Amino acid sequence: MTARQAYADSVVRNYLRLPGTPLRASRRDRRLAAALHDRCIPLRVVWAAFVMAGVRWALRSPQQRKLDPIRTLFYFVPAIEEALTTPPEPGYIQYLAAKLRPFVIEKEAQLASPPIAGPLRTLQNPRWLETRVS
DSSP states (O other), X not given: OOHHHHHHHHHHHHHHXXXXXXXXXXXXXXXXXXXXXXXXXXXXXXXXXXHHHHHHHHOOOTTSOOOOOOOOGGGGHHHHHHHHHSOOOXXXXXXXXXXXXXXXXXXXXXXXXXXXXXXXXXXXXXXXXXXXXX
């Protein structure tokens, strides 16, 4: 496995664990993940963007309507750009990750359930929100 493939797999695995995302990645999602590698975007930046955008999607006040499901990895591109231009404090990302963790646990349960139809790819690193990516 090349470094590009390992990077793309890591991005896709973490993307699929986020609340509101599909149970499977599309070819376009995988191509975008590889393109992020080609742009030399550090995994820690992608991870921070996932956390920031995931919290914005999942944690909403009762007065706000629930957002539609996230259908593609492209949803996170603006958050990746934001994390590149204005890097968030690591402590803040850890704080947000802790807020997001219950939603990730719920999504992990969905991913672990047998699919109703079609194959389900198994995921690795069940504690991705607790690990730091360099």
